[in-house]
Amino acid sequence: MMNLFREQSAVLLGEYRSGIWLATMKWITQGTHDSVSFDWALVLTREEKHGDVLGFFHTHPAGHFVPSQRDHKTMSSWVSCFGKPLLCLIECENNWRAFEHDGNNFTALREVVPFSRRRVVVSR
């Protein structure tokens, strides 16, 4: 079966306060498979300098609204590397879903509101 789906991914930068994430999508890339892999050095340097890496955004093919097993593995690595929970933001069929990964599990977050200029607000 032909798969014409093109995955997009980005790093989420911004601030978190009182159950609300204010994020901007940065370093948007096009990919071809389901993963949350980024340039580790780039993202780590950003976190060391600014401490504002909130997590990652990526798109899923139609019907796949929840994080994959691979997302779980990748997010676990990032969370243990950063020492803080991270956001996993997924766009699927023009719907946005957000999950928080604490190193062990994903927790679904209540609301995702995309704004212009690649900004997104997520709340518990």
Ligand SMILES: [Zn+2]
């Ligand atoms: Zn995924």
